[in-house]
Amino acid sequence: MKISSATIENHLDTVYDAIVVGGGMGGLSAAIYLARYGLKCLVIEKGKGRSIWMQDTRNFLGFDPTTPGRDILNHGTKQAIAWGADHLRAFVETVTDEGDTFAVKVKIGKKNSQFYTLRSKYLIAASGVIDVLPELEDMQNVYDYAGYTLHVCMICDGYDMWDQKAVLIVQREAQINAAFVLNWFTPYISVLTHGLCEVGDEMRQKLADHGYPLYESPIVRFHGEDHKMQGIELADGTQIEATTGLINMGSIYHNQYLKGIEGLTWEGENLVTNTMCQTSHDRLFALGDLKQGLNQVSVAVADGTLAATQIWRYIRRASPPRKWQENLPKATTAA
Amino acid sequence: MKISSATIENHLDTVYDAIVVGGGMGGLSAAIYLARYGLKCLVIEKGKGRSIWMQDTRNFLGFDPTTPGRDILNHGTKQAIAWGADHLRAFVETVTDEGDTFAVKVKIGKKNSQFYTLRSKYLIAASGVIDVLPELEDMQNVYDYAGYTLHVCMICDGYDMWDQKAVLIVQREAQINAAFVLNWFTPYISVLTHGLCEVGDEMRQKLADHGYPLYESPIVRFHGEDHKMQGIELADGTQIEATTGLINMGSIYHNQYLKGIEGLTWEGENLVTNTMCQTSHDRLFALGDLKQGLNQVSVAVADGTLAATQIWRYIRRASPPRKWQENLPKATTAA
Numbered sequence: 001m002k003i004s005s006a007t008i009e010n011h012l013d014t015v016y017d018a019i020v021v022g023g024g025m026g027g028l029s030a031a032i033y034l035a036r037y038g039l040k041c042l043v044i045e046k047g048k049g050r051s052i053w054m055q056d057t058r059n060f061l062g063f064d065p066t067t068p069g070r071d072i073l074n075h076g077t078k079q080a081i082a083w084g085a086d087h088l089r090a091f092v093e094t095v096t097d098e099g100d101t102f103a104v105k106v107k108i109g110k111k112n113s114q115f116y117t118l119r120s121k122y123l124i125a126a127s128g129v130i131d132v133l134p135e136l137e138d139m140q141n142v143y144d145y146a147g148y149t150l151h152v153c154m155i156c157d158g159y160d161m162w163d164q165k166a167v168l169i170v171q172r173e174a175q176i177n178a179a180f181v182l183n184w185f186t187p188y189i190s191v192l193t194h195g196l197c198e199v200g201d202e203m204r205q206k207l208a209d210h211g212y213p214l215y216e217s218p219i220v221r222f223h224g225e226d227h228k229m230q231g232i233e234l235a236d237g238t239q240i241e242a243t244t245g246l247i248n249m250g251s252i253y254h255n256q257y258l259k260g261i262e263g264l265t266w267e268g269e270n271l272v273t274n275t276m277c278q279t280s281h282d283r284l285f286a287l288g289d290l291k292q293g294l295n296q297v298s299v300a301v302a303d304g305t306l307a308a309t310q311i312w313r314y315i316r317r318a319s320p321p322r323k324w325q326e327n328l329p330k331a332t333t334a335a
Numbered sequence: 336m337k338i339s340s341a342t343i344e345n346h347l348d349t350v351y352d353a354i355v356v357g358g359g360m361g362g363l364s365a366a367i368y369l370a371r372y373g374l375k376c377l378v379i380e381k382g383k384g385r386s387i388w389m390q391d392t393r394n395f396l397g398f399d400p401t402t403p404g405r406d407i408l409n410h411g412t413k414q415a416i417a418w419g420a421d422h423l424r425a426f427v428e429t430v431t432d433e434g435d436t437f438a439v440k441v442k443i444g445k446k447n448s449q450f451y452t453l454r455s456k457y458l459i460a461a462s463g464v465i466d467v468l469p470e471l472e473d474m475q476n477v478y479d480y481a482g483y484t485l486h487v488c489m490i491c492d493g494y495d496m497w498d499q500k501a502v503l504i505v506q507r508e509a510q511i512n513a514a515f516v517l518n519w520f521t522p523y524i525s526v527l528t529h530g531l532c533e534v535g536d537e538m539r540q541k542l543a544d545h546g547y548p549l550y551e552s553p554i555v556r557f558h559g560e561d562h563k564m565q566g567i568e569l570a571d572g573t574q575i576e577a578t579t580g581l582i583n584m585g586s587i588y589h590n591q592y593l594k595g596i597e598g599l600t601w602e603g604e605n606l607v608t609n610t611m612c613q614t615s616h617d618r619l620f621a622l623g624d625l626k627q628g629l630n631q632v633s634v635a636v637a638d639g640t641l642a643a644t645q646i647w648r649y650i651r652r653a654s655p656p657r658k659w660q661e662n663l664p665k666a667t668t669a670a
Contacts, residue, residue: 029396029633036394036494038520059371061364061636062407063397065414072397079400083494155644159371159418180656184647185373187657211660275610275628293610294644298364301396302637309490309629312519321515322522325546 001081003042003088005108008116011086016040016120018311019104021092021257024049025069025297026287027126028076029304035083037312042086042118044106046254049073050128050289051297055147055227059156060297069297088118092257095123102283122311125271125279126287126304127254129295133247134169134194134219141222148227150245154178155296158185160244167232167245169219171196173203178248179212187211190240192232194219215240255290267292276310277303285311336416338377338423340443343451346421351375351455353646354439356427356592359384360404360632361622362461363411364639370418372647377421377453379441381589384408385463385624386632390482390562394491395632407632423453427592430458437618457646460606460614461622461639462589464630468582469504469529469554476557483562485580489513490631493520495579502567502580504554506531508538513583514547522546525575527567529554550575590625602627611645612638620646 003011018034020027023045034041054069063072081087090106093115102123107113131152133142142150151157165188168179176199179189191207193199195218207214217236224230232240253269263281265272271279271286278285285307288300338346353369355362358380369376389404398407416422425441428450437458442448466487468477477485486492500523503514511534514524526542528534530553542549552571559565567575588604598616600607606614606621613620620642623635 025396029394032394032396038494038497059364059367059640060397061360061367061411061414061639062395062402067397075399076396079396159373162373181651183657184651184654187659189659209658210656211658213660294641296637296640298633298637298640302631302633304396305394305631305633306629316516316519319519321545322518323544323546324522324524325548 001086003086005114008088008108011042011118012116014040014119015101016042016086016118017315018042018122018124018308019044019102019118019120020124020126021095021104022046022049022126022128022254022287023077023087024073024126024128024288024300025051025076026128026300026304027124028073028080029301030124030126030287030308031080031085031087031304032076032083033305033308034311035080035085037308038084039308039312039315040086042088042120043077043080044088044090044092044104044118045077046091046127047089048130050130053147057297058160060301072297090116092127095257095261097261097281097283121315122283122285124285124287124304124307124311125255125258125290126300127257128289128300129251129253131247131251132171132249134171134249136219136221138221145222145224145227145229145245146247149224149229149243150222150247152247153295154182154185154246154248155294157246158182161185161246164188164244165242166190167192167240167242169194169245169247169249171249173197173199175248175250176203176207178246179207180210182246183210186244190215190242192219192234192240195235251289253290258284275306277307278310336421338421340449343423343443346377346453347451349375349454350436351377351421351453352650353377353457353459353643354379354437354453354455355459355461356430356439357381357384357461357463357589357622358412358422359408359461359463359623359635360386360411361463361635361639362459363408363415364636365459365461365622365643366415366420366422366639367411367418368640368643369646370415370420372643373419374643374647374650375421377423377455378412378415379423379425379427379439379453380412381426381462382424383465385465388482389632392632393495395636404632425451427462430592430596432596432616432618456650457618457620459620459622459639459642459646460590460593460625461635462592463624463635464586464588466582466586467506467584469506469584471554471556473556480557480559480562480564480580481582484559484564484578485557485582487582488630489517489520489581489583490629492581493517496520496581499523499579500577501525502527502575502577504529504580504582504584506584508532508534510583510585511538511542513581514542515545517581518545521579525550525577527554527569527575530570586624588625593619610641612642613645
């Protein structure tokens with residue numbers, strides 16, 4: 001059921017089998033499986049996740065390519081609740097490992113916030129990442145193109161950039177290396193640092209060798225209409241012609257609440273997991289963009305399947321078997 | 336495009352980047368990704384795969400629970416072809432490793448069969464498994480219930496058996512152990528061997544301890560209507576009341592064409608793969624039910640993503656970079 005600040009008091013004594021932090025593609029898949037295993041689970045969703053920005057879903061089997069990410073999320077949320085999952089719109093402040101349980105402290109509401117603590121045996125970290133976007137005075141100008149013709153994922157959208165004039169927007173020199181992968185899809189690449197980093201001679205030479213111009217003046221404005229980019233204007237007055245772009249400025253990881261938990265293995269900001277999405281902490285699982293591996297919807301959805309199944313196995317094995325007839329003869333034979 | 340015996344001659348000189356054996360959930364996902372990476376790929380589908388028997392899809396994010404597997408397969412086939420994949424209805428007879436390529440010998444048509452050889456750099460084995468069903472004189476009687484109320488996958492459908500009277504149908508003694516997992520969902524379990532195996536004293540005692548009756552006479556008929564089971568009649572005249580069932584008689588693996596290829600690592604009939612679904616043979620990938628791991632649609636779909644992406648990486652890294660402007664100055668600066 002949907003839980004709100006009006007009803008949360010009824011859930012403070014519950015020990016959930018699993019709390020899922022993040023109601024994105026991975027978290028909802030986990031919740032659907034957990035609920036169908038008959039386990040008590042709660043999804044905590046802060047809103048504004050990465051896939052809500054997806055304007056189309058072109059590579060997830062069975063969906064029309066024009067399906068927006070938010071449609072899948074809305075459908076999946078209803079589906080998880082219908083199977084029996086609880087769902088709360090809140091922000092996870094901290095998680096404390098209490099030994100047998102996790103204490104999950106949530107904040108409800110941005111103004112006059114209320115704080116509550118919920119508990120579970122297992123925790124599924126499915127809170128993902130969000131892409132860093134170039135900061136302009138008019139952010140709406142960025143949102144008008146981001147997720148449409150200005151992409152954040154080459155694996156998802158490289159195809160849609162095919163042989164077009166493209167900009168690659170970075171904030172660190174190492175991120176420029178994406179140009180030498182993006183050229184699989186198009187060789188017409190202009191690299192923009194948005195004035196955020198120095199570029200060394202070696203990288204300048206490599207760009208020159210490939211014929212990719214480098215622009216180091218900050219972006220002022222994206223030009224175009226109906227979400228279709230036509231070009232970019234820089235602070236120094238340069239106009240760059242481009243009908244598409246890739247933003248490769250890194251990601252912000254929603255993993256702060258995990259940083260105090262002992263026993264986790266990190267690789268950078270990613271959690272290291274086994275084949276069932278279990279971290280090096282037995283009772284903590286990580287899905288999708290938060291763990292090592294490809295940041296793809298299909299992967300996150302499978303991750304939810306795997307984590308939920310492993311949690312079910314643990315809980316099932318620790319439960320007494322359910323018996324039927326108590327007094328069958330020792331050796332049963334057909335009549 | 337769709338390829339048929341009428342047009343296949345035009346494709347015999349093609350060296351595909353990848354041939355995907357099996358147009359099920361995993362194979363189609365791989366084809367969608369391969370096509371969107373701009374790679375030449377061919378899906379070879381024999382028909383009658385496992386997921387075409389799925390009458391509903393209750394745990395795959397974003398789908399209505401009543402979605403039949405065949406709808407997803409039909410949609411995915413069209414989608415893969417629309418992105419540029421080739422698709423052939425045929426049976427893969429043999430695959431020969433030629434060093435740089437695989438030669439895939441296919442049979443088209445069950446009568447007056449024609450044989451052709453197609454070639455690819457990489458092979459994706461996505462041919463899956465099919466469940467063994469109990470053989471009755473009237474197989475239509477089995478098909479009337481299988482995939483509806485008579486299930487083949489506990490992880491998929493255990494929820495839908497909740498606290499119902501259930502039969503567990505096996506053909507080997509070890510398969511009876513599923514009863515001690517199925518009892519998570521329902522304790523009202525009758526075990527049926529369909530007259531196919533002996534059951535030792537230890538297992539009989541374990542069943543008796545749980546109160547699960549054992550029936551060793553062959554099944555004659557499933558009773559019910561509108562795909563809803565009501566009971567089972569055995570050859571010895573016994574009538575068993577049951578509204579649901581789990582068939583756990585093992586799987587037939589569609590992997591014969593792989594048995595002659597050197598360098599593969601098998602665990603039983605499953606291929607051992609790494610995190611990108613790559614087998615121990617560098618150019619051969621395995622997806623879904625054919626590899627180790629959970630036999631779930633979501634997993635197969637993610638597997639397709641992973642295998643296609645790794646193949647793209649290999650092919651991209653082996654390709655010369657695409658350049659743009661040849662005569663940029665050594666150090667480019669903003670105007």
